[in-house]
Amino acid sequence: MSRKKTQSPLLIERILTGDKIAVSKAMSLIENDDPEAHSILDSIYDKTGKALRLGITGPPGVGKSTLLCELTLCIRKENEPVGIIAVDPSSYITGGALLGDRIRMQKIATDDGTFIRSMATRGNLGGLARTTFEIADLLDASGKKYILIETVGVGQSEVDIVNTCDITAVVLSPESGDSIQAMKSGLMEAADIVIINKKDRPGAEKLENELRSTFELRTGTSVRVPILKTNALLSEGIPAVLSEVKGIFSDMRKNGSLARRRRNNLKTKLCSLLQYNFLKAIKLSQKADRQMECLAEDVLCGKNTPYSDLDSLMVKFL
């Protein structure tokens, strides 16, 4: 195996033992796109693959953060270490307006077996998906048994992120009417499990029935998508979710679908890395920047349009 030499063998050693400070440091290197980040990731890559990566997505306001907190507490009762990546930047900081959530988060944040990273970064060269799965790899290598990745199921990059997980949980709430939107948007097609949170609110049964008939109508799906009901604020239904997720994971491992999915996810990741590298090349190299200036100039003086001939533009860059 070809490994580049890293400057920090000690840092790597500490990451692999789950040292919080070392993991934090490596995360900052990843987020800052420090050249050392890739050499660290390269070195620890063969220690990844042990964690269950669960994507938790859904429309804003359905209670994803609360559910994620409760799920974490539930996993921690079994003494398994958990890594949390919150890609929705609004959830922890403004969502923290709910006192209950704050208390929950504090309980988690001070726990040594849990690592929380809130991804508030943006505008970083379209690299949010990249950063997220790199951080997931880091948490995985650091010994976390569960990696929970929360995204609001609205933006495209957020959905892309969830699609790099082993299992995707879509969270809905009865009142929101978001189920229709979720189905239209393709979010439901990615769902391995659906959680109806706020189950005490009117319409929970109706939503469940709607979802069941939709899933039944799907042609060509032999896989049953479980629908579970929770009330995360009251900690109701959480152990059932965890047990279902574990069951799905274990089935996927046995029937080979986990390996297939991870292979596909790997291709997605490689694409994402290549794309990021390409974008970095066209945005950050001085030569490319000059060429971009020339292209822009051609458009501004009417010699060309941005739509003229993308293929020949590409050739100019490569």
Added chain:
Amino acid sequence: MSRKKTQSPLLIERILTGDKIAVSKAMSLIENDDPEAHSILDSIYDKTGKALRLGITGPPGVGKSTLLCELTLCIRKENEPVGIIAVDPSSYITGGALLGDRIRMQKIATDDGTFIRSMATRGNLGGLARTTFEIADLLDASGKKYILIETVGVGQSEVDIVNTCDITAVVLSPESGDSIQAMKSGLMEAADIVIINKKDRPGAEKLENELRSTFELRTGTSVRVPILKTNALLSEGIPAVLSEVKGIFSDMRKNGSLARRRRNNLKTKLCSLLQYNFLKAIKLSQKADRQMECLAEDVLCGKNTPYSDLDSLMVKFL
């Protein structure tokens, strides 16, 4: 000027006269990434640049859609045609749960001078930003004087989209506590105008004062960021917003900053188009797909890691 021949000179003619059906058809071609779309965009490109492109962004629930509707009605009173691109898929479909919004939307939807496109597409090869500005170019060429682009200020791609507008309006509400998050996230740095909606709620004054002191603390900004207060549900404060936006636009035109910003936006667009083209090449070509399979295989059998050597991976692809 080199123009590729398009199959639909009639379609182009109809687009340029603002024919709704022709514009819709072209939008579908763009969204489906039909090869004809680029030849149409190429042909109409020299008719673009006349519209004022206003990006409207902010956290979920602050009332962006309502504000956008009211602003549209306000512009329509002056008889100017308006194009609306709603990138936040949840806003029009589920946000329509508010009866008031539905009535507003209907009023707009049946108006011949207004064109509304809701971008519910996702997962389309990272092309949401691309599709949005292509549709904005189309609306611009079709004679719309204002193009309003609404995105929820959460996802990265959404923020990228707003950054291709002439003017960015950030909408906040007093109660949400989102202002801190908005400032942290870099959303405020993009703001040309801040709108505090739901101004009758407690905390509006406080939020305004906080924002003013934050803006004053910014080093190196000679530009004053106006802060306006509205109550979109009661149609209060909307004409002032429109007048402020017009004033900013007119100032930007006079002092040359509009040309500078559009030049920068153009570079962003070109990058986005190139990136999209690159991604399409690595995702859709059979040869690239086989190569990606080989790369994935090398990683799976431990010969390589995804982080080994991106530059040499790049070379393999190009």
